[in-house]
Amino acid sequence: MTQPSDKRSVPNADNGLKLNRRTMLAGSAATIAVAALSGAATAEPAPGLSDARDPLVRSPGGLGAARPRRDGPLKVRGEARFAAEHTFPGMVYGALVFSTIARGTIRAIDTEAAQAAPGVVFIMTHENAPQLAPPEPFYSSPTGMAGSSLPVMQDASVHWNGQPVAVVLAATQEEADHAASLVSVAYDAADAVTSFEAATAGAEVAKYAGRDLQYVAGDAEAALAEAAVSVDLEFSTPRQNHNQIEPHAVTVAWQDGILRMHDCTQGVDLSAITIAKVFGIAPSDVHLTAEFVGGGLGGKTLWQYHILAAAAARLAERPVRMTLSREGVYRICGGRAPTRQRIALGAGSDGRLTALIHTGTTVKIAHNAMTEPFIDASEHMYRADAMHLEVRVGTMDMLANTFMRAPGSAVGTFPLETALDELAEKLGIDPVELRIRNEPDKDPTTGKAFSQRAVVEAYREGARRFGWQRRSGKRLGRREGEWLVGTGMASAYYPYKRFPGGAARITLTSDGKALVEVAAAEMGMGTSTATAAVAAERLGLAYEDVDVRYGDNTLPGSLIAAGSQQTAAIGASLTAAHAALVAELAALVPEGAALHGQPAEALTTLDRSLVLAANPAERISFADLLARSGRTSISAEAKAPPPAEAKEWSMHSTGAVFCEVKVNAITGELRISRISGVYDCGRILNEKLAASQFRGGIIMSLSMAMMENTHFDERNGRIMNPSLAAYYMPAHLDVPEIDVAWTGIPDPHAPTGARGIGEIGMNGPSAAVANAIYDATGQRIRDLPITLDKLM
Amino acid sequence: MRPFAYSKATSEPDAIARGGETATKFLGAGTNLVDLMREGVEVPAALVDVTGLSGSIEETDNGGLMIGAAASNTAVAESAAVRERYPALTRAILSGASAQIRNMATVGGNILQRTRCTYFYDLEGSRCNKRRPGEGCDAIDGFNRGHGILGVSQDCIATHPSDMCVALAAFDALVHLAGPGGRRIVPLADLHRLPGDTPDVETVLAPGELITSVELPAAPVDARSTYRKVRDRASYAFALVSVAAVLRVTDGRIAEVRIALGGVAPKPWRTREAEDALVGATPGETAFVRAADIALSGATTRPGNAFKPELMHRTIVAVLQDLAGASE
Amino acid sequence: MAISINGQPYDVPKDARVSLLDLLRDTLDRPGTKKGCNQGACGACTVLVDGERILACLALAAQYDGRSVTTIEGLARDDSLHPLQALFVEHDGFQCGYCTPGQIMSAVALREEFERGSPSGVSPDLQASPERSRAEIKERMSGNLCRCGAHNGIIDAIAAYVSEDSL
Numbered sequence A: 001m002t003q004p005s006d007k008r009s010v011p012n013a014d015n016g017l018k019l020n021r022r023t024m025l026a027g028s029a030a031t032i033a034v035a036a037l038s039g040a041a042t043a044e045p046a047p048g049l050s051d052a053r054d055p056l057v058r059s060p061g062g063l064g065a066a067r068p069r070r071d072g073p074l075k076v077r078g079e080a081r082f083a084a085e086h087t088f089p090g091m092v093y094g095a096l097v098f099s100t101i102a103r104g105t106i107r108a109i110d111t112e113a114a115q116a117a118p119g120v121v122f123i124m125t126h127e128n129a130p131q132l133a134p135p136e137p138f139y140s141s142p143t144g145m146a147g148s149s150l151p152v153m154q155d156a157s158v159h160w161n162g163q164p165v166a167v168v169l170a171a172t173q174e175e176a177d178h179a180a181s182l183v184s185v186a187y188d189a190a191d192a193v194t195s196f197e198a199a200t201a202g203a204e205v206a207k208y209a210g211r212d213l214q215y216v217a218g219d220a221e222a223a224l225a226e227a228a229v230s231v232d233l234e235f236s237t238p239r240q241n242h243n244q245i246e247p248h249a250v251t252v253a254w255q256d257g258i259l260r261m262h263d264c265t266q267g268v269d270l271s272a273i274t275i276a277k278v279f280g281i282a283p284s285d286v287h288l289t290a291e292f293v294g295g296g297l298g299g300k301t302l303w304q305y306h307i308l309a310a311a312a313a314r315l316a317e318r319p320v321r322m323t324l325s326r327e328g329v330y331r332i333c334g335g336r337a338p339t340r341q342r343i344a345l346g347a348g349s350d351g352r353l354t355a356l357i358h359t360g361t362t363v364k365i366a367h368n369a370m371t372e373p374f375i376d377a378s379e380h381m382y383r384a385d386a387m388h389l390e391v392r393v394g395t396m397d398m399l400a401n402t403f404m405r406a407p408g409s410a411v412g413t414f415p416l417e418t419a420l421d422e423l424a425e426k427l428g429i430d431p432v433e434l435r436i437r438n439e440p441d442k443d444p445t446t447g448k449a450f451s452q453r454a455v456v457e458a459y460r461e462g463a464r465r466f467g468w469q470r471r472s473g474k475r476l477g478r479r480e481g482e483w484l485v486g487t488g489m490a491s492a493y494y495p496y497k498r499f500p501g502g503a504a505r506i507t508l509t510s511d512g513k514a515l516v517e518v519a520a521a522e523m524g525m526g527t528s529t530a531t532a533a534v535a536a537e538r539l540g541l542a543y544e545d546v547d548v549r550y551g552d553n554t555l556p557g558s559l560i561a562a563g564s565q566q567t568a569a570i571g572a573s574l575t576a577a578h579a580a581l582v583a584e585l586a587a588l589v590p591e592g593a594a595l596h597g598q599p600a601e602a603l604t605t606l607d608r609s610l611v612l613a614a615n616p617a618e619r620i621s622f623a624d625l626l627a628r629s630g631r632t633s634i635s636a637e638a639k640a641p642p643p644a645e646a647k648e649w650s651m652h653s654t655g656a657v658f659c660e661v662k663v664n665a666i667t668g669e670l671r672i673s674r675i676s677g678v679y680d681c682g683r684i685l686n687e688k689l690a691a692s693q694f695r696g697g698i699i700m701s702l703s704m705a706m707m708e709n710t711h712f713d714e715r716n717g718r719i720m721n722p723s724l725a726a727y728y729m730p731a732h733l734d735v736p737e738i739d740v741a742w743t744g745i746p747d748p749h750a751p752t753g754a755r756g757i758g759e760i761g762m763n764g765p766s767a768a769v770a771n772a773i774y775d776a777t778g779q780r781i782r783d784l785p786i787t788l789d790k791l792m
Numbered sequence B: 001m002r003p004f005a006y007s008k009a010t011s012e013p014d015a016i017a018r019g020g021e022t023a024t025k026f027l028g029a030g031t032n033l034v035d036l037m038r039e040g041v042e043v044p045a046a047l048v049d050v051t052g053l054s055g056s057i058e059e060t061d062n063g064g065l066m067i068g069a070a071a072s073n074t075a076v077a078e079s080a081a082v083r084e085r086y087p088a089l090t091r092a093i094l095s096g097a098s099a100q101i102r103n104m105a106t107v108g109g110n111i112l113q114r115t116r117c118t119y120f121y122d123l124e125g126s127r128c129n130k131r132r133p134g135e136g137c138d139a140i141d142g143f144n145r146g147h148g149i150l151g152v153s154q155d156c157i158a159t160h161p162s163d164m165c166v167a168l169a170a171f172d173a174l175v176h177l178a179g180p181g182g183r184r185i186v187p188l189a190d191l192h193r194l195p196g197d198t199p200d201v202e203t204v205l206a207p208g209e210l211i212t213s214v215e216l217p218a219a220p221v222d223a224r225s226t227y228r229k230v231r232d233r234a235s236y237a238f239a240l241v242s243v244a245a246v247l248r249v250t251d252g253r254i255a256e257v258r259i260a261l262g263g264v265a266p267k268p269w270r271t272r273e274a275e276d277a278l279v280g281a282t283p284g285e286t287a288f289v290r291a292a293d294i295a296l297s298g299a300t301t302r303p304g305n306a307f308k309p310e311l312m313h314r315t316i317v318a319v320l321q322d323l324a325g326a327s328e
Numbered sequence C: 001m002a003i004s005i006n007g008q009p010y011d012v013p014k015d016a017r018v019s020l021l022d023l024l025r026d027t028l029d030r031p032g033t034k035k036g037c038n039q040g041a042c043g044a045c046t047v048l049v050d051g052e053r054i055l056a057c058l059a060l061a062a063q064y065d066g067r068s069v070t071t072i073e074g075l076a077r078d079d080s081l082h083p084l085q086a087l088f089v090e091h092d093g094f095q096c097g098y099c100t101p102g103q104i105m106s107a108v109a110l111r112e113e114f115e116r117g118s119p120s121g122v123s124p125d126l127q128a129s130p131e132r133s134r135a136e137i138k139e140r141m142s143g144n145l146c147r148c149g150a151h152n153g154i155i156d157a158i159a160a161y162v163s164e165d166s167l
Helices: A072-076 A112-116 A173-182 A196-200 A220-226 A268-279 A304-316 A326-332 A376-380 A409-427 A431-437 A455-466 A527-539 A566-588 A622-628 A687-706 A765-777 B012-019 B033-039 B073-078 B080-085 B087-095 B099-104 B107-112 B164-170 B272-278 B285-295 B308-327 C020-027 C083-090 C100-115 C134-140 C151-163
Strands: A021-026 A029-034 A092-098 A104-110 A120-125 A164-170 A184-189 A214-217 A229-237 A249-255 A258-263 A286-289 A320-323 A339-347 A353-364 A386-395 A478-480 A483-495 A503-509 A514-517 A546-549 A603-606 A609-612 A615-621 A633-639 A652-664 A670-680 A738-742 B005-008 B024-027 B046-049 B057-059 B065-068 B174-179 B182-187 B210-216 B224-230 B241-250 B253-262 C003-005 C008-010 C046-049 C052-055 C068-070
Touching: A072 C083, A072 C100, A092 A173, A092 A304, A092 A326, A104 A164, A112 A120, A112 A173, A120 A173, A120 A304, A164 A173, A164 A304, A173 C020, A196 A353, A196 A386, A220 A339, A220 A353, A220 A386, A229 A353, A229 A409, A249 A304, A258 A268, A258 A304, A268 A286, A268 A304, A304 A320, A304 A326, A339 A409, A353 A409, A376 A386, A376 A409, A376 A483, A409 A431, A409 A483, A409 A687, A409 A765, A431 A455, A431 A483, A455 A483, A455 A652, A455 A670, A455 A738, A483 A670, A483 A765, A503 A527, A503 A566, A503 A622, A514 A527, A527 A546, A527 A566, A566 A603, A566 A609, A566 A622, A566 A633, A603 A615, A609 A622, A615 A622, A622 A633, A652 A765, A670 A687, A670 A765, A687 A738, A687 A765, A687 C151, B012 B024, B012 B046, B012 B174, B012 B210, B057 B080, B065 B080, B073 B080, B073 B087, B073 B099, B073 B107, B080 B087, B087 B164, B087 B224, B087 B241, B099 C052, B099 C100, B107 B164, B107 B210, B164 B224, B164 B241, B164 B253, B224 B308, B241 B308, B253 B272, B253 B285, B253 B308, B272 B285, B285 B308, C003 C020, C046 C100, C052 C100, C083 C100, C083 C151, C100 C134, C100 C151, C134 C151
Parallel strands: A029 A738, A092 A320, A258 A286, A353 A386, A514 A546, A670 A738, B005 B046, B024 B046, C003 C068
Antiparallel strands: A021 A029, A092 A164, A104 A184, A120 A164, A214 A386, A229 A339, A249 A258, A249 A320, A339 A353, A478 A483, A483 A652, A503 A514, A503 A633, A603 A609, A609 A615, A652 A670, B057 B065, B065 B210, B174 B182, B174 B210, B224 B241, B241 B253, C003 C008, C046 C052, C046 C068
16 A cells, blocks of 8 residues: 655556556646546537637646746745735724624714824714715625625614724824724614524525525435435534635725725725725726735625725825724624535445435525525535435524635535545445445536546545555544544535636737736735736747736726636636737738738737747747837737636536544544645646645645634624634644645636636545544544544 | 833832832733733733843752743743753743744743633623623633633633643742732742632732742652643644643652643642642552542533533543653 | 834834834834734734744834844845745745745744754653754744645745755
8 A cells, every 4th residue: 555645755657547647746746647538528619619629728838837926026025015015195094993782773972082082083983974885795796796785884773793883093003993992882782683593493595696506306305215325414514714814904095086995805806896886986986906915715805894994085085094903804804604514315235326415504694695505516526316405594693704715615515525424334335436436427417518527537546645545334543652543535526617707908019028917816826927827828928928917907807816717717818818919910910921811710829929820830920020010019908708618518626635634532632644635627727836726725624624613602693703813723733744636637618728726625625534533533523623522 | 002101120129119000010021911902901001011120040049940030931941951850841831822922921921911711802892700890701601612610700710821830830839029018929829819709800919019030949859740731723722721740659659749730720720639649649540530530520611611621631641641651 | 222123223113002013014114024913823923033033913112122123024135035035935835925924034033943952842852952843843833824725835945944054
């Protein structure tokens, strides 16, 4: 048996994978580049898309290279300026006062002492706030970027414990914070729904992203009752918070009618549009930049503090820097909602699923459209004869819950993959084998063909790298001194998405360089680094000759770094802009020159030249073209086509995770000692960045399994651990060396062959941990987090 | 944070003269006090910075150590004498906080740090008898995973969060005080008060009294000591439970034992009855289990911390077994 | 008296409430030192004072009169990165970059702590000079949280740094 242990070990090319492939090593992550597709669907391109014939899908050129981050030197020098690190002349500092009741009315608000405090410039409450339209939340409009549609400081009503009730502006942060502490608020409290039980008593089938979170095929309960082997289990997952290390902040100024914002957002254009609508101004009257964002994870969107800072700045006629305190982040920027879930699986003795039931409840607020869609992995991962999948949701009086890394699937894969482990044990079938036996040949719920899927290869490669011991119903755990050691595995899943709104502009200059401009966001994924590589490949330029501008709403497109889809959105935008650029270049070809008269569709770019696609030897260099037409630059902008690919195909990323845990036999302390993840996410655009993305997701999932828990006090709806000292997430000593790899098989229907990698790491490890704990201890823990008291 | 006057004490008498003023507090490195001031839990009108006073670590005439209250936690942990003779103290300090905080935090400040009960910290939104005596305690029926099981009261179940103090208690450390009323010495184990119905009064310090040094009596010859901390993550977290123990075994019998518990009580918790029961016993599981039973006999729990007696029991037994094994 | 910051003297703020962190970020407009929690729980504000790492958020600036502070902005010499900064780029020891200055400053001091033989919470023998192992590095870096999940790269970079023979 192989013990991979060292993450730098070079994978053995001669292994169980029956694929013609080469292995590569770069940085600390290895790539399995699979040259021949085996078992993966290969079909005709979707209407309107030509990606399957895209040369970049088939031949990636320099894509994948482990290039270091372009913004690395700035960040390590501390010279990257984040939202709260920009200044305006005359700028003042903001502080917020938060409500202490979950629902009711402000009876009186006394700001006299605060007004008199040193340095105070202005105080805003509902009594003097300007009239503002309610913000548009996600899924309420194509451009909604707010966490909730609640009006912001428009009346005396209180809707959650922690709602901002006053804004104080002062000359320094110390003065603003002190004055805020002097604001005295009297409330008339009303009955509030602050318990999960009460909120979900009348829960209804949830609507999410335009559909019901419900799928029924056959009579799953009957099939379960008749199954040869079955499990029927209850799980719970707690509230969680993003805890980006950069607390939310914005620096705003009204300058000549323009609302200028230095923000931290995952969608510069959508944030600008949403706040413009709140103030009744044109989106073009908002100039929002967010070059560096100190962690997003789904939570850096448009929250009340943006609106309050901008409103107070306008009334006070002073620029404002509003940095939320860490407590403030917990009070007004939402996190992941809790869930309670049931998984019931029925199978024949051969392990083939006859019934798959995944149902449960969660909560949201009345003023948003965000229900944790925790059934999505169950919809697409396994075949079953009968299925019942359903999410029911109730509303409660709390801060708006929101998207947090891998919404739905992060908390949905935990029970699904744990239940499969329990079923495998009952069946006496190895858990990897059980999954392979239930690998669908088409999408189990939509019936569509997979655009590309190689999860079985991921299982096999993961098992090989990890040194998985096959098991048949018996625990293999062992004891090492005080520590009980066990291993477990789980599948990973995340859907492919590409949101509409992508666009890009490419400008070629006579010095042989290109500028790519796209209103994309960057929270650390490496957007500019990956975009430059794709653009260079597409343009036929050196990577170093491509500059990328992003993080500014005045740039083309309406992109959002969410749902692991920005890479695809940028890829499609670049494809479109490149085609437009080729057309522009074609129009410049002078008479008598090579390529003259060739239709743009027959041309492409290569080696700093416009070339005939069918015969690249026929070419004219960009420099020549520009010189001969008397231009110093040429620019083309285009929008990405609508995302038809995901309607035609079942497009999903998958993977396999294997881990080893140690549980202290005396204290129940849990340590993760080894973990390997192998992912099938389409083409990998930069090995270094990709490895970090996968590991980041894995670490957050381990953290979810081990320790994360927002303490929501159900007596009054107040979060009681609004602090990085009291909300635990892993310290360095908790994090093992993480082995990651990928199939690297391009998706013929995704732009540039890449499906997106930001979230899939989040799905699977928590279940793999729980399964390994069982192997080590014989205990099945179905309620997260798995703290030591549950393991004693 | 409320505005305050800041001054730096130039000498011990200077500090005591300034510290007698109304609403004045002594300031160590501020790693807890500054945080509490920012939260509005502490609102001193004046701070007297005592970090410039003695932080030296010196041998005493009777074979012990005298540690100036301004010594940093790091300095104590790294002291060659402490590492050699009081290893449980080094281990306790190194298990607490982070390197950055240990570099800042003083010995005096560590002793006087306040509970991390999140209801205590929530000035605006929660009731706390420690902050506003008589208003009630929201922790008792709230989130109380980290809260106490020994020495707690109906008014307060908060714990003292220090690791260092648990080891100091096990070594019978003495706290030297100076104040307007003169100098005195208080055993560390008697410095903190139990909450009873006055959880706001946390120590026996008189107004204006300053911790000037901590004295470690000579370490028992041939004794072994260690510190074990159990928490919700591998590092940089407060103890759920912790145990500091000193054990000397002579001729197969326990000649001397001291056990102090952390994470479970409003003060570093010495278990003298359990210790008494162990002296003269044969070291081994039977005796250690009985000692742990005695140590925890008065435990009361809430739903959130109901696991603590069992966890503490197991940890006590494991620590004693480790020390007994090492003594053989 | 004054506080020396990266070799330059600055007046101690008149408002005693001002932390060393706010002095750097707000008063002096040197935001390389980050504010992640302002409560001593994340390590993003780590700076060196007379060579030792501390948390600037918990430090009242007034207490540092006469002391010498080094921040991330004072680490690189002119155009070239400090060796550890270069190692962070090489080993991809960050994503968003917000915890990065604190991680780097913390690790610069960590190397000094190894060199003077400081034990840590995971050192098996308190008397012996500690091994420069990954476990030792992780324990000593545990006061610096990262949420993006760049932990492996951070420890790779620091392991390379502390094992270098000389700078």
